[in-house]
Every structure is written in C-alpha cells, then in structure tokens.
Amino acid sequence: MRRTRGAAAVLAGLLLALLPAAGPAWAHDGKLKMEVAGDGAVGVTVQARHADGHQLETMVRLALTATGADGRSVGPVQLEPTGEGHGFYATGPILAPGKWQVTVRAPAPHTSEVTVEVEARAAQSAPAQVTPVSAAKRDTSPQTTLSSWWRPVALGVLAVLAIVVVVWLTVRRREARENTGNP
Known part of the structure; x- marks a missing residue:
C-alpha cells in the first residue's frame, strides 16, 4: 500500500511540475501584437x-x-501571408500616394485592432514581376514548429509512463501477496 501511495504521489508531483511548462503551448488564444507600416511605396x-x-x-x-486625408477609403481587404515567415502579411499596391489612417483587425479568438498613420509614396521603379502560385501548389496547412508540439507529446509520454x-x-x-499467502 505504501508503494502505491508513493507512486501516486510521485505521479501527481510530476504532473503538477510539468503542467505549467506546457501552458504556453496552449495559451495563445488572446490578443495579437501587430506592427503596421508602409512598405515604402503604396502598400502596407x-x-x-x-x-x-x-x-x-x-x-x-x-x-x-x-482612410486617406482627402476622404478616400480602401477596404476592408483581407491580408495574405507573405513568404517571409510566420506572422508577416502584405497588401501589395493598394494606396494612392498621400497620408492614410490604416486600421488592421484580427478576428476572434485573437481579437485585436491597430490603427497607424502611413504615408504612401509613388514607387521609384516598377517592382519585379512575380509569377503567381496556383491554388493547387499553395500550401495552406498550418506549419508546426518543434517548439509548438513537443510539450504536449512529452506530457502524454510521461502520463503513459506513470500509468504503466x-x-x-x-x-x-498483488503477486507478492499471493506468494506469501496473505489476503
């Protein structure tokens, strides 16, 4: 009986020690921090x-x-992720030269909103032509990184190990009791 209680206490201690470490992997349902800026031309x-x-x-x-200084407006426009990495978005050329109040909103569960002033400028030279990627070739599956999946897996392995x-x-x-003849 002592060993069972001791094993249960060790299991409970391990779970209590490791659950806070796994918290950040699941704690990303709050607001986003967004940095909005002009792209040096007429995009954001x-x-x-x-x-x-x-x-x-x-x-x-x-x-x-x-919204432009002269009352012009653009949007709402859904932003597409860029190839620069996770969390980078760009509009391409959507603004006319001048000052603009730009607001970017994120939907639930990441409900956030940022408003900044952007000065759009005429491009100095034509941008290089980029071949569009067809929808069939575009990978829209969420990318997971090592840091995002190892904690839940480690907790699962520890839980299974503790149960074993x-x-x-x-x-x-039970076998020891049966061998000694004690009930």
Missing part, C-alpha cells in the same frame, strides 16, 4: 505575433481598412 506590411512575443504558428485572417509504473507496482504487490 504587418508583422503579427502573440501578445507574449511568440510567433504565430497558424495563419490568422487579418483585415485592413484605410502504477499498474506494474499494483500487479507486483
């Missing part, structure tokens, strides 16, 4: 991260609206 770029500074691991649907140890101790104790 956005870098979005979780409020705690961790990078986005899945795509978030950001929407942009803009408790069952093994129980069976061993």
Whole structure:
C-alpha cells in the first residue's frame, strides 16, 4: 500500500511540475501584437505575433481598412501571408500616394485592432514581376514548429509512463501477496 501511495504521489508531483511548462503551448488564444507600416511605396506590411512575443504558428485572417486625408477609403481587404515567415502579411499596391489612417483587425479568438498613420509614396521603379502560385501548389496547412508540439507529446509520454509504473507496482504487490499467502 505504501508503494502505491508513493507512486501516486510521485505521479501527481510530476504532473503538477510539468503542467505549467506546457501552458504556453496552449495559451495563445488572446490578443495579437501587430506592427503596421508602409512598405515604402503604396502598400502596407504587418508583422503579427502573440501578445507574449511568440510567433504565430497558424495563419490568422487579418483585415485592413484605410482612410486617406482627402476622404478616400480602401477596404476592408483581407491580408495574405507573405513568404517571409510566420506572422508577416502584405497588401501589395493598394494606396494612392498621400497620408492614410490604416486600421488592421484580427478576428476572434485573437481579437485585436491597430490603427497607424502611413504615408504612401509613388514607387521609384516598377517592382519585379512575380509569377503567381496556383491554388493547387499553395500550401495552406498550418506549419508546426518543434517548439509548438513537443510539450504536449512529452506530457502524454510521461502520463503513459506513470500509468504503466502504477499498474506494474499494483500487479507486483498483488503477486507478492499471493506468494506469501496473505489476503
């Protein structure tokens, strides 16, 4: 009986010690931190991260609206992720030269909103032509990184290991009782 209680206490201690470490992997349902800026021409770029500074691991649907100094408006426009990494978004050329109030919103569960002033300028030279990627070739599956999946897996392995140890101790104790003839 002592060993079973001791094993249960060790299991409980391990789980209590490791659960806070796994918390950040699941704690990204809050607001986003978004840095919005002009792209040096007539577009807008956005870098979005979780409020705690961790990078986005899945795509978030950001929407942009803009109002010019002369009353012109653009949007709402859904931003597409760029190839620069997780959390980077760009509009391409959507603004006319001049000053703009740009607002970027993120939907639930990452409900966030940022408004900044952007000065759009006419491009100095034509941008290089980029061949569009067909929808069939575009990978829209969420990218997972080592840091985002190892903690839940490690917790699962530890839980299974703890269950195996408790069952093994129980069976061993039962066999010992049967061998000694004690009830």
